[in-house]
Amino acid sequence: MTKKRFSPLALVVTALLAAAVTAAVLAGAAWVLLGRAGLGMAQAMVLINTQFVGEHDIDKAVDQAMDALIKGLGDRWSYYMDADSYAAQQESRSNSYVGIGVTVTYPEGGGMLIQSVTEGGPAAEAGLTAGERIVAVDGTELTGENQKEGATLIKGEEGTQVVLTVESSDGACREVTVTRNRVVVHPAEGKLLSDGTGLVTIKNFNSYCAEETIAAVEDLVDQGAERLVFDVRNNGGGYVDELTRLLDYLLPEGDIFRSETKAGAKQVVTSDASCVDLPMAVLVNGNTYSAAELFAAELQEMDWGVIVGEPTFGKGFSQQTFPLLNGGAINISTARYYTGKGVCLIGTGLTLDREVTLTQEQSEALAAGTLAPEDDPQLQAALALLAEN
Known part of the structure; x- marks a missing residue:
């Protein structure tokens, strides 16, 4: 007859020690990878999710925080993208995307100034030309405050339509209905x-x-x-x-x-x-x-x-x-x-x-x-x- 090699107490102590060592290793890794600032941000998220009582949109708050974090690096080439912006970038970099086929800038005074129109694209077929300014999308005016929302408002599913209010260089306005379609850009x-x-x-x-x-x-x-x-x-x-x-x-x-x-x-x-x-x-x-x-x-x-x-x-x-x-x-x-x-x-x-x-x-x-x-x-x-x- 042989004796048990480990007592129940020894097994419990061993498990606790293993857990403590694992926790210490993870904590050390988190400190190395995140630093004090990163752990502070994680702590803030825990406190918000467990303690904050106000009405809020946590996804919107995270998007704003991430945007501020990357901007805080002071590097003009680094930036944050929310889910919609990331999907749009992936499409754009493939030189194929669903849209209307225009390149725009954002001039002072609001609106989107059309710099170029993709040949054969939906905008070209609808009669839009470079030099015109899109001042409203589906009735939403593109003022200085929401100027850059225009690109998001124009996006949509293939085959759907968007109504653009377009201003010519002489100030005359007209409404143009454009059907969104796949645009292929030849680089x-x-x-x-x-x-x-x-x-x-x-x-x-x-x-x-x-x-x-x-x-x-x-x-x-x-x-x-x-x-x-x-x-x-x-x-x-x-x-x-x-x-x-x-x-x-x-x-x-x-x-x-x-x-x-x-x-x-x-x-x-x-x-x-x-x-x-x-x-x-x-x-x-x-x-x-x-x-x-x-x-x-x-x-x-x-x-x-x-x-x-x-x-x-x-x-x-x-x-x-x-x-x-x-x-x-x-x-x-x-x-x-x-x-x-x-x-x-x-x-x-x-x-x-x-x-x-x-x-x-x-x-x-x-x-x-x-x-x-x-x-x-x-x-x-x-x-x-x-x-x-």
């Missing part, structure tokens, strides 16, 4: 000019950018293009993978992109020897950001192209989007990026080979897609610079 398109220049307009570096740009270049080369001008004005950037794939296609062998994370992890992307051996220029302006800015910088650094246009901001952080449990997401800067030779653009922007500015009228025509090549002083300056080299 790149090419055009062969009469002098043999292949003009490639790149709208963004989101999904399919590299594929469509490469196809446009190959088509222009087949048509006999003698030089290439890439227009990345008003291009807000996009995915690093799209950028590096395109640079690899265009450029000869060498380093074309570098990045470094907070933890010190470094990445270097290298191009192979295959390239497009034609004179090149890149058109930029103050709205050329991120991947678009680095695209121009890398062509110049490899002595493969010249840059013409207006000074750029100088963005040097790349961002990642992290989904959250509440359905929203945060988009935060997670790495610094550099040109292939290790040059950071922060605080300097691009070094222009020739600075040329557009008038307000020309800038508006550019945004609307109606600025003719012969009336585009930046394009003409790029062609003159290529002719000199």
Whole structure:
């Protein structure tokens, strides 16, 4: 007959000690990951959920708190998105979304100023044009206070209708009914000019950018293009993978992109020897950001192209989007990026080979897609610079 190895008391004590150790480890991990400030926010949520007696919408409160938290970082490239905004961003980055097909800005005085209308989209079919201002959506006026709610009000299910009150430049108003539909944005398109220049307009570096740009270049080369001008004005950037794939296609062998994370992890992307051996220029302006800015910088650094246009901001952080449990997401800067030779653009922007500015009228025509090549002083300056080299 053998004795029991452990008494009931010993088992209870052992379980309690294990639980205490586990709790201590978890508490330590929470302290390391969240810090005093993060634990304080968690404590506030516990107190609100258990003690606060007032009527409230906790989801709305969390959205506002998260928005303030990310804004408090002081980084213009980092932001919070609620569930609806996150879903809209995912659609937008795919270059395919349900909407009416307009690009807008938010001018002083309210409303949404139409900058461009997607060709073949619902807005174009309904007769909306660049330069008009949407002042109300389904009867809701877009004043200064709720101006940016217009985009949310316009959104809806495919096949449904929205009534827009539109004001023309002369102040005349009209109502336009637009049927929401799927809008496909082509991020790149090419055009062969009469002098043999292949003009490639790149709208963004989101999904399919590299594929469509490469196809446009190959088509222009087949048509006999003698030089290439890439227009990345008003291009807000996009995915690093799209950028590096395109640079690899265009450029000869060498380093074309570098990045470094907070933890010190470094990445270097290298191009192979295959390239497009034609004179090149890149058109930029103050709205050329991120991947678009680095695209121009890398062509110049490899002595493969010249840059013409207006000074750029100088963005040097790349961002990642992290989904959250509440359905929203945060988009935060997670790495610094550099040109292939290790040059950071922060605080300097691009070094222009020739600075040329557009008038307000020309800038508006550019945004609307109606600025003719012969009336585009930046394009003409790029062609003159290529002719000199």
